[in-house]
Amino acid sequence: MTDTAREEILGRINQALGRRGGGEYVSSASGTVPTGSPPSATGSEQSHGTSGEAEAAGADIPAAGGGMVNQSADYLRTGTHEGEDLIELLIDRLVDYKANVHRVSGDPAATIAGLLDSGSKVVVPRGLDDSWMNSFSGEVSVDAPGQELSIPELDAQAAVVTASAVAIAQTGTIVLDGSPECGRRAITLVPDHHVCVVRVADIVDIVPEGIARLTPTAALTFISGPSATSDIELKRVEGVHGPRTLDVVIVDT
Incomplete structure (x- = not known):
């Protein structure tokens, strides 16, 4: 795969996941969402709020690595080539x-x-x-x-x-x-x-x-x-x- 193709594909993956180039997750509705910290070696993990708060937020769900992803992210569903x-x-x-x-x-x-x-x-x-x-x-x-x-x-x-x-x-x-x-x-x-x-x-x-x-x-x-x-x-x-x-x-x- 050429470098250009790889960069294009990775860029679209990042866009779909709602994160910037540095791995920071963002919400399409309200801007940046705190990423939190991944679980430590001792098994402790950072809390992202109660289930009630999550339901109230409506859109944000836990992501791999301890971050948050917005369910309402505007995913690219149609290509531009024809x-x-x-x-x-x-x-x-x-x-x-x-x-x-x-x-x-x-x-x-x-x-x-x-x-x-x-x-x-x-x-x-x-x-x-x-x-x-x-x-x-x-x-x-x-x-x-x-x-x-x-x-x-x-x-x-x-x-x-x-x-x-x-x-x-x-x-x-x-x-x-x-x-x-x-x-x-x-x-x-x-x-x-x-x-x-x-x-x-x-x-x-x-x-x-x-x-x-x-x-x-x-x-x-x-x-x-x-x-x-x-x-x-x-x-x-x-x-x-x-x-x-x-x-x-x-x-x-």
Whole structure:
């Protein structure tokens, strides 16, 4: 992630939490709210008033670290990017996360086939558009309720192809919601290659816009680039927790 993008995201987080750059919490209604002190090593903590006082205040609630956050804070709920700027922002973030991005107009079948090894085994969720796999010459297995592939069977698949529910441009995040065209979580975690189709109509600017489109009780999977970790000696290792390769096909429809 570029420094500019990081600063922009952190700035918006601070704004949403109602705090200034130095970590001081503020109330959008009445200005600065005392932050208080975090719990000490002996377990003592600073009181923020009685429950009656809290109810009277109405808006302020305890925050992590002993501060106070105003519930009525004016959160940013709508982004400012749209059209080509929105799409280009998503592409920039995805590339920054080391995902491979391919933009097509209309039918993505030929692009998808070109990303898959000819003659290989590929798994798809039961609700995926059948036409998307028409140009692929390999073996396609459909994962469906009552016909779920086992972990060893999924491990034998060269790739998985799914659709997506939402793509969030600011964070370069693709969300799968467990719907028939996205499939269950296991099929996108075990194969080493994930080809994910994103419709332009499903791209939003910021996280609140994305969350507003999702069903909270769904099995949501948030994907920001291929699986990677730097836990071991601070060296980036890809493919530890999921697919090593992520190809995102952005479809203009």
